[in-house]
Amino acid sequence: MMEMFIxxxxxxxxxxxxxALASEQSGxxxxxxxxxxxxxxxxxxxxxxxxMVNEVSALAHSVEDxxxxxxxxxxxxxxxxxxxxxxxxxxxxxxTETDKLDEGEKADADSGEIREQVKMFLRLxxxxxxxxxxxxxxxAKPAVVKEPQQYYIPAVKAEEAEKEKHIYxxxxxxDDGCEMEEVRAYAILNSLTDKVTEMHYQPEKLLEDVxxxxxxxxxxxxxxxxxxxxxxxxxxxxxRTIFLTKLEFKELRDVSECEFWPVAVQGPLAVVSVExxxxxxxxxxxxxxxxxQEHHDLHDGQMISVRVDKLDxxxxxxxxxxxxxxxxxxxxxxxxxELDNFLxxxxxxxxxxxxxxxxxxxxxxxxxxxxxxxxxxxVRDMTKSLGKKxxxxxxxxxxxxxxxxxxxxxxxxxxxxxxxxDHGIEMPEVRxxxxxxxxxxxxxxxxxxxxxxxxxxxxxxxGLNRDKILERARANHLFTNPEAExxxxxxxxxxxxxxxxxxxxxxxxxxxxxxxxxxLQNIKALSGTVSVxxxxxxxxxxxxxxxxxxxxxxxMSIAAGQARYTIPITSIRQSFRPEAxxxxxxxxxxxxxxxxxxxxxxxxxxxxxxxxxxxxxxDKGILVLVETDKKILGIFADCLLGVQEIVVKxxxxxxxxxxxxxxxxxxxxLGDGSISLILDxxxxxxxxxx
Amino acid sequence: xxxxxxxxxxxxxxxQKDKYLTFRLGEExxxxxxxxxxxxxxxxxxxxxxxxxxxxxxxxxxxxxIIPVVDMRLRFKKEFRAYDDRTCVVxxxxxxxxxxxxxxxxxxVLGIPMAKVVSPPKLRASQNKYIRGIGEVGENGEAVTLxxxxxxxxxxxxxxxxxxxxxK
Numbered sequence: 001m002m003e004m005f006i007x008x009x010x011x012x013x014x015x016x017x018x019x020a021l022a023s024e025q026s027g028x029x030x031x032x033x034x035x036x037x038x039x040x041x042x043x044x045x046x047x048x049x050x051x052m053v054n055e056v057s058a059l060a061h062s063v064e065d066x067x068x069x070x071x072x073x074x075x076x077x078x079x080x081x082x083x084x085x086x087x088x089x090x091x092x093x094x095x096t097e098t099d100k101l102d103e104g105e106k107a108d109a110d111s112g113e114i115r116e117q118v119k120m121f122l123r124l125x126x127x128x129x130x131x132x133x134x135x136x137x138x139x140a141k142p143a144v145v146k147e148p149q150q151y152y153i154p155a156v157k158a159e160e161a162e163k164e165k166h167i168y169x170x171x172x173x174x175d176d177g178c179e180m181e182e183v184r185a186y187a188i189l190n191s192l193t194d195k196v197t198e199m200h201y202q203p204e205k206l207l208e209d210v211x212x213x214x215x216x217x218x219x220x221x222x223x224x225x226x227x228x229x230x231x232x233x234x235x236x237x238x239x240r241t242i243f244l245t246k247l248e249f250k251e252l253r254d255v256s257e258c259e260f261w262p263v264a265v266q267g268p269l270a271v272v273s274v275e276x277x278x279x280x281x282x283x284x285x286x287x288x289x290x291x292x293q294e295h296h297d298l299h300d301g302q303m304i305s306v307r308v309d310k311l312d313x314x315x316x317x318x319x320x321x322x323x324x325x326x327x328x329x330x331x332x333x334x335x336x337x338e339l340d341n342f343l344x345x346x347x348x349x350x351x352x353x354x355x356x357x358x359x360x361x362x363x364x365x366x367x368x369x370x371x372x373x374x375x376x377x378x379v380r381d382m383t384k385s386l387g388k389k390x391x392x393x394x395x396x397x398x399x400x401x402x403x404x405x406x407x408x409x410x411x412x413x414x415x416x417x418x419x420x421x422d423h424g425i426e427m428p429e430v431r432x433x434x435x436x437x438x439x440x441x442x443x444x445x446x447x448x449x450x451x452x453x454x455x456x457x458x459x460x461x462x463g464l465n466r467d468k469i470l471e472r473a474r475a476n477h478l479f480t481n482p483e484a485e486x487x488x489x490x491x492x493x494x495x496x497x498x499x500x501x502x503x504x505x506x507x508x509x510x511x512x513x514x515x516x517x518x519x520l521q522n523i524k525a526l527s528g529t530v531s532v533x534x535x536x537x538x539x540x541x542x543x544x545x546x547x548x549x550x551x552x553x554x555x556m557s558i559a560a561g562q563a564r565y566t567i568p569i570t571s572i573r574q575s576f577r578p579e580a581x582x583x584x585x586x587x588x589x590x591x592x593x594x595x596x597x598x599x600x601x602x603x604x605x606x607x608x609x610x611x612x613x614x615x616x617x618x619d620k621g622i623l624v625l626v627e628t629d630k631k632i633l634g635i636f637a638d639c640l641l642g643v644q645e646i647v648v649k650x651x652x653x654x655x656x657x658x659x660x661x662x663x664x665x666x667x668x669x670l671g672d673g674s675i676s677l678i679l680d681x682x683x684x685x686x687x688x689x690x
Numbered sequence: 691x692x693x694x695x696x697x698x699x700x701x702x703x704x705x706q707k708d709k710y711l712t713f714r715l716g717e718e719x720x721x722x723x724x725x726x727x728x729x730x731x732x733x734x735x736x737x738x739x740x741x742x743x744x745x746x747x748x749x750x751x752x753x754x755x756i757i758p759v760v761d762m763r764l765r766f767k768k769e770f771r772a773y774d775d776r777t778c779v780v781x782x783x784x785x786x787x788x789x790x791x792x793x794x795x796x797x798x799v800l801g802i803p804m805a806k807v808v809s810p811p812k813l814r815a816s817q818n819k820y821i822r823g824i825g826e827v828g829e830n831g832e833a834v835t836l837x838x839x840x841x842x843x844x845x846x847x848x849x850x851x852x853x854x855x856x857x858k
Binding site: 320563608611649653664669673675 | 735737738739740742743746749750751754756757758787788789
């Protein structure tokens with residue numbers, strides 16, 4: 001988890017740096033840049049708080065405040081270079097801390113000074129723009145204020161007091177099926193590190209050893225520690241562990257009573273150094289210097305991280321290879337020749353190409369598991385700090401999607417889950433009063449449907465507040481249609497507008513309205529869709545539909561005159577030669593066809609795309625029935641050319657810029673090197689159906 | 691002559707400086723900075739794209755890359771001429787976007803020193819906004835080359851086209 005955080009934070013830092021520099025160069029912060037920077041800082045803030053890197057979180061928050069102010073108030077006087085200075089200063093600070101974490105050290109530098117400067121600057125900045133600096137400041141209270149209430153935050157180095165030392169032994173058992181026992185055990189250690197002077201536990205290689213989960217399930221998590229807390233405080237501390245079923249807790253007179261306390265020479269057991277603030281993971285690795293190295297070697301040998309753009313390039317090349325292969329084997333020059341040996345060799349080539357393509361695809365396919373499990377931690381931490389009771393239920397986490405896609409859904413998922421816990425699920429008392437179980441449930445499910453993955457985030461909370469959303473939408477002038485004509489779904493979709501938040505107070509986790517527009521942007525970038533549904537009092541469902549892979553699809557190629565079109569095979573229902581008697585026109589001139597008692601509209605490709613010399617007689621061409629969103633329409637073309645795997649290439653940016661190419665999502669190269677346009681059944685049907 | 695020698699020296703320092711690929715478009719000769727030209731290819735099968743202005747002929751397959759092609763005759767509101775053996779596509783790189791320009795035929799690469807380039811007169815109803823300058827060719831300036839401002843050509847175009855579409 002820490003690795004993920006470091007990796008992500010680094011990416012954001014890079015992005016931040018570039019944005020800040022570009023903005024400084026251009027002399028002003030564009031709205032887009034402000035939004036981007038704000039989002040990046042916001043995400044760093046959130047994940048840093050999760051990882052208990054509070055100095056980073058607090059700093060990110062204070063910098064975020066500046067951009068929050070810019071975004072909300074559009075101040076006239078902007079001191080670009082100073083803001084950039086601060087942003088870069090913060091980036092440097094966070095980067096140093098992240099590097100420390102990566103080295104296994106503690107991120108312990110104090111960002112207080114920088115924060116103070118940022119705060120001062122923001123005051124002056126606001127004054128310079130004629131705003132009262134105190135009003136806004138209160139609204140955006142720094143996350144750091146919360147620190148004292150969070151028990152797991154490492155306190156300032158407690159003086160090694162002269163207090164009486166106690167030795168306690170504890171065995172902790174977790175709920176059956178609570179999952180990730182080792183992480184929960186690790187969380188206990190984390191909560192103890194700053195309060196104990198020495199601590200040992202079994203299994204000792206908690207996070208490294210795959211067996212540790214099983215061991216904990218069977219024998220419980222045993223730990224023994226020396227502390228100056230009295231027995232009650234210590235017990236209470238342990239009892240606060242979530243998913244705790246049983247706690248055996250006793251005081252020992254001497255360390256020798258503990259079976260796994262190390263004897264003079266250090267054995268294979270884990271040792272936590274006397275210095276309480278050192279992170280446990282590192283300590284666990286330390287006793288035998290070699291061990292750590294071994295671990296790393298192993299890691300390096302089996303795993304190799306590859307830049308995704310290299311994989312993309314490989315993918316492109318394989319795609320082109322497939323096309324080139326088709327160009328060779330189906331070369332018109334070969335027509336009519338007897339070429340037994342050539343065909344044999346060509347078949348072999350085809351086979352290898354196919355396998356190559358499959359393996360490249362497989363490299364890029366990753367199960368959603370890791371992303372889903374990340375949410376566990378989020379829910380856990382949020383419930384602890386918000387005082388809510390929430391259980392996260394995962395299903396279908398073994399569903400595999402393209403690496404590119406995984407990277408882009410992690411953020412949206414995090415935001416939606418956060419929103420569900422923060423806004424969706426009510427406080428336990430409220431739930432009780434409403435006759436619901438005190439513990440709210442957030443369900444995260446994934447399933448394959450055709451070439452799409454559907455991820456649903458369901459909560460059984462209060463649901464979305466329709467009136468409040470309407471009110472905010474009115475205030476932000478978001479209406480495109482008259483208010484009375486809006487459907488519930490349209491109203492709910494307002495929450496995806498940038499800066500939209502119905503939450504009055506800003507919490508550590510959400511409320512500033514950055515979340516949902518990040519969701520929409522990220523999902524749209526994947527050519528996926530997001531929709532929200534909600535039943536007041538019963539919860540809401542956010543549905544993400546995402547394509548399995550962006551790169552290769554199976555498509556049916558059809559011809560209309562000289563033009564070639566490709567329809568994704570998943571949206572095709574059937575294709576057949578229509579009979580003239582089945583086709584009729586409605587009074588508006590719209591063509592329909594009757595198929596097995598159902599009536600579907602017909603789209604003639606040559607009409608839509610102004611193709612010359614295409615087949616015009618309905619009974620001489622072919623009709624392809626395509627289905628999207630339960631709506632079916634018939635596409636009329638000259639003939640079918642065949643099904644093939646196609647490499648999707650975007651329509652050139654130049655064309656996209658100057659035309660609204662309705663119904664075309666991309667283009668691809670056919671076997672003969674000609675270009676085929678990929679039809680998007682969805683947008684075609686949305687043009688026809690109301 | 692001395693001036694030309696000096697210019698040649700400068701060219702040696704930067705081989706692409708002040709060099710233009712010239713191409714014909716009807717009666718006129720146009721020049722475009724050699725530094726933006728990626729390659730010149732013969733005319734290929736063009737796949738039409740719906741709902742674009744007439745002068746955007748469509749897209750072509752350039753070794754696996756799909757690039758749009760623009761007919762420069764139509765772009766400058768000249769009469770359409772059927773493509774023949776001499777018709778060429780000049781592929782240029784405008785800020786990392788590849789675009790193919792269909793021209794009647796390419797002529798040569800010319801060095802035209804800055805001193806020989808004059809600014810076009812600012813005419814009220816003129817197309818000159820796409821012409822950065824007019825270069826004299828030959829020792830006594832017996833011919834002229836219109837130097838294309840490729841940057842303007844494809845940045846301003848966007849607005850104009852959108853207006854066109856809106857007007858329809």
